[in-house]
Amino acid sequence: METWWAVVYSLCALCMAWLWSWWKKPHPKFPPGPRGLPIVGMAPFLGPEPQITFKKLGEKYGPVMSVRMGMKDIVVLNTYEVINQAYVKQANEFSGRQDFFVYKQVTQDYGVMFKDYSDEYKRQKNFGTQALKRHGMSKAEMEKQILYESDFLMEKLRKQSGSPINIVPVLYQSAGNVVASIVLGKRFEDNDPTFLLLLKTLKTIFANKKIADSIMMMMLFENLRYIPPFSTTNQTIKEQLQILSDIFQKIVDDKNANFKQTDVNNFMDAFINEKRHGAGKIDSSFTDEQLVVFARDIFSAGTETVSSNIGWAIICLLHHPKYKQLLKDEIKDCLGRDGQPSLSIKDHLPMTCAFLQEVLRFRIVAPMVHHKTNSDAVLYGYVIPKGTQVTANLHGAAWDKETWPQPEVFNPERHIDEEGKFVFSPKIIAFSIGPRFCMGESLGRAEVFLVFVSLLQHFDISSVNGLPSLQGCSTNIVYTPQDFEIMLTPL
Numbered sequence: 001m002e003t004w005w006a007v008v009y010s011l012c013a014l015c016m017a018w019l020w021s022w023w024k025k026p027h028p029k030f031p032p033g034p035r036g037l038p039i040v041g042m043a044p045f046l047g048p049e050p051q052i053t054f055k056k057l058g059e060k061y062g063p064v065m066s067v068r069m070g071m072k073d074i075v076v077l078n079t080y081e082v083i084n085q086a087y088v089k090q091a092n093e094f095s096g097r098q099d100f101f102v103y104k105q106v107t108q109d110y111g112v113m114f115k116d117y118s119d120e121y122k123r124q125k126n127f128g129t130q131a132l133k134r135h136g137m138s139k140a141e142m143e144k145q146i147l148y149e150s151d152f153l154m155e156k157l158r159k160q161s162g163s164p165i166n167i168v169p170v171l172y173q174s175a176g177n178v179v180a181s182i183v184l185g186k187r188f189e190d191n192d193p194t195f196l197l198l199l200k201t202l203k204t205i206f207a208n209k210k211i212a213d214s215i216m217m218m219m220l221f222e223n224l225r226y227i228p229p230f231s232t233t234n235q236t237i238k239e240q241l242q243i244l245s246d247i248f249q250k251i252v253d254d255k256n257a258n259f260k261q262t263d264v265n266n267f268m269d270a271f272i273n274e275k276r277h278g279a280g281k282i283d284s285s286f287t288d289e290q291l292v293v294f295a296r297d298i299f300s301a302g303t304e305t306v307s308s309n310i311g312w313a314i315i316c317l318l319h320h321p322k323y324k325q326l327l328k329d330e331i332k333d334c335l336g337r338d339g340q341p342s343l344s345i346k347d348h349l350p351m352t353c354a355f356l357q358e359v360l361r362f363r364i365v366a367p368m369v370h371h372k373t374n375s376d377a378v379l380y381g382y383v384i385p386k387g388t389q390v391t392a393n394l395h396g397a398a399w400d401k402e403t404w405p406q407p408e409v410f411n412p413e414r415h416i417d418e419e420g421k422f423v424f425s426p427k428i429i430a431f432s433i434g435p436r437f438c439m440g441e442s443l444g445r446a447e448v449f450l451v452f453v454s455l456l457q458h459f460d461i462s463s464v465n466g467l468p469s470l471q472g473c474s475t476n477i478v479y480t481p482q483d484f485e486i487m488l489t490p491l
């Protein structure tokens with residue numbers, strides 16, 4: 001009997017030790033936050049939109065908080081001030097990237113999107129930023145290319161007017177061609193099989209709600225990838241990423257075979273030129289493998305974010321019809337029916353600019369940006385050990401009541417001053433901030449503005465079979481609109 005009690009006491013002691021180990025935080029001064037349940041932590045309580053859950057938890061635990069996810073602790077930043085302090089003012093400590101195995105199992109350590117912070121990352125990011133500016137993202141060239149593609153889009157929509165149009169894939173094609181012209185130096189025909197496969201693959205990865213939910217769980221619990229149905233999803237993601245890589249590998253092979261140093265006019269050519277004749281001679285990171293993933297990442301991000309932002313703008317317009325006539329009148333007064341949209345007319349379209357900025361605040365396409373600490377760091381008095389995942393909740397910052405009263409209300413007027421002028425807000429960080437900012441921010445903002453203005457200049461937009469959903473698909477990386485139909489009536 002005594003032996004039996006000794007075993008019971010020992011098991012109880014082990015359980016208590018395990019629970020204490022699970023409950024213990026990484027550091028006595030680690031940010032406060034909920035621990036959830038043993039083994040799973042707070043994962044069962046996140047809901048379909050974790051950014052909203054983190055925002056609510058932040059109201060209780062503060063703008064710098066921790067959350068136990070599975071068996072690891074992450075730090076969540078919920079306001080612009082703390083995000084700016086970490087990602088900008090303490091960038092060297094907070095610009096790492098944790099291992100997203102779901103994507104890196106094919107990507108490996110190439111590209112910049114999922115690459116950890118290092119000298120190599122900084123060289124590649126700096127090259128990419130400068131190359132894009134030189135080859136298509138200067139203001140004049142960028143506007144020219146967007147308007148060129150916008151004309152194709154308006155003509156296509158005009159032919160389909162009068163019947164329900166699933167607008168999401170149409171926006172995918174248009175956004176994809178803009179970024180393709182800059183990255184690849186070409187545009188695709190709508191029925192090009194390679195182009196259609198690219199867009200279909202992106203939609204599978206980023207905008208399939210069932211797959212999106214599985215990705216979120218696998219990013220929290222990596223071993224789920226060995227267990228059905230998650231193993232099936234993981235295999236699907238691997239296959240889709242490999243399809244993208246194979247397509248871009250063929251494009252890189254063709255570029256290499258036909259490269260002319262006297263004809264460098266796009267990102268891929270600039271990279272190859274750098275590899276052959278520039279810093280690539282002494283920088284081993286300039287390889288074909290790096291170019292495949294780098295170009296793939298730029299194309300994917302540029303297509304997904306722009307099409308989603310325009311999609312959200314249309315959805316918000318349909319949910320708030322009072323702005324439709326206001327914007328149409330403003331655009332008509334400025335451009336008439338035949339005027340050419342331009343970035344130079346922004347000052348004459350204050351309500352349009354305010355509306356689009358409110359869309360960026362209200363529905364952020366990348367609502368959470370995940371970094372990790374490169375070293376032990378102190379943030380607002382809290383100690384965050386090296387290697388800790390730090391998530392900037394951009395949705396939380398955009399819905400901060402201190403900055404944006406009644407944040408749940410869609411209200412473009414909050415971006416208009418007393419003189420009726422548009423007020424740009426640096427606190428809406430939809431494209432992130434710091435060293436890992438989105439390289440395509442200027443292109444994305446310009447494209448959303450020009451395409452949206454063109455749409456309202458040429459068409460009346462109405463919903464079909466009820467209003468489209470304001471709830472999107474979240475993969476822990478992007479938050480995209482679900483497919484929806486609209487009716488367009490030419491003006």
